[in-house]
Amino acid sequence: PMLIDMRKVDRLIDLWLDEDCNYFDLTAKIMVDDGAVASFGMNAREPVVLSGLPIAELIFRKLDPGCSFETARKDGDRVEAGVTFATVTGNAQALLTAERVALNLVQRMSGIAGVTAEYVKEIEGTGAFLVDTRKTTPGLRMLEKYAVTCGGGRNHRLGLDNGIMLKDNHIAVAGSITAAVARAKALAPVLTKIEVECDRLEQVREALEAGADVIMLDNMTNEAMREAVAWVAGRVPLECSGGVRLDTIRGKAETGVDFISVGRITQSAPCVDIGLDEA
Template structure:
């Protein structure tokens, strides 16, 4: 697995802090961390290491850092491998040093964000590698966890993918139910075009080549080719002939992505990259030199 070619700008802290605060408050409950408060002396200091236990790509370090610092601002996170770095088992990602109580209190929330987002970045990088040599870009969908859309889409970019629309308000995507209610593709596209500004693109989901022909006649900007075989996709690409952006979607896996990409489509959108990618196993390992809790 290779590292993504482009660096990805970090998300602003003002976007991340409410998410991390909510996660910490959920974990702290009504009485705080009664385990650490009872066991760990108030003046104890610790040094721990965030270590990769699997091969992958790291993402989410800013959220992990926020989790530690919101619990105790004296905790320092020294990053060795920033977001986007390729990982091998045993690689040191970052060193965490500071008051031991706060570190243990924040540990689970920090790891939840870091493992989840690194899982998305790692899965994305694997699919990006699988289609390398074709022009198709791997994109996400709106199938994200509530409240986590920004970080999840960020993690996909870290893995080398590209983002689809962020919400219902930044692009027109006319799907099968829209078409059914509107009475067809042409009236749906006509109403959409009359309602939007010149900066908004229109994409139509099609299931058949006949629908594709109708969408092209309506002058859409992009077509979502849903659940088509690689052979059908290749024929669709020939029909489009550069008149619109072509996007393949529908139960595409790591194994099937290369054949889909070989059809010549511009984009491959994959929902499971955000809604059900497996976490990347990352541990917070206590360093033996601090075993006495720095007492």
């Protein structure tokens, strides 16, 4: 399912179109008759994992509410180069004005979905889950995190209000992991989980004894993570984080951790090449 607030998407689309169009699309107004109707296909120009098709439809419908948007594929599908996966038909002026905004979103979201799928494939069979981070494009987090799910990943915190993560600076201010967890437990809403970031094995022990719900193993070696996994013995979930790359994620997953968080799948994902061509 799309875990997206469509009210917010609607507001975002207005901002995107205002940014690109300002008063009006000068080229479309001059070159295309007001009543002209056209049909365009969205085409993959390289292999892609699709994400954002419902958002593209909303963008086109914002300028032409009566347009037809037909899909031959769905979000999460892998398509090869040359495949036409959606066709939009309607007022030519409106569709040409919306074209770039719609393509930009699908290219960005599909790029994230594709990179995510590569990481997920690398850890198949290990039992570990790939999760994202808050390293997202300002204003696009909701959509980028949805794109992660299209690639087979899972979401970490959607925002700062989704859970408590006690990092080194929070712990330093509180005085210790024990004191930080105690304060969080005393004041947090009752259903809120508390995660503690640890970069040393002795911190893992303290976090577990303090009652942390999740422990992050931050920038630890694989050997240290295996030791942490053995000592915790499934009492709380363990998350591996820090500097994870496609060529190192398998080894980290094989330590026995439950989650591996990767900022690169959103922060560094390239946009894929998708075109809109006359059908």
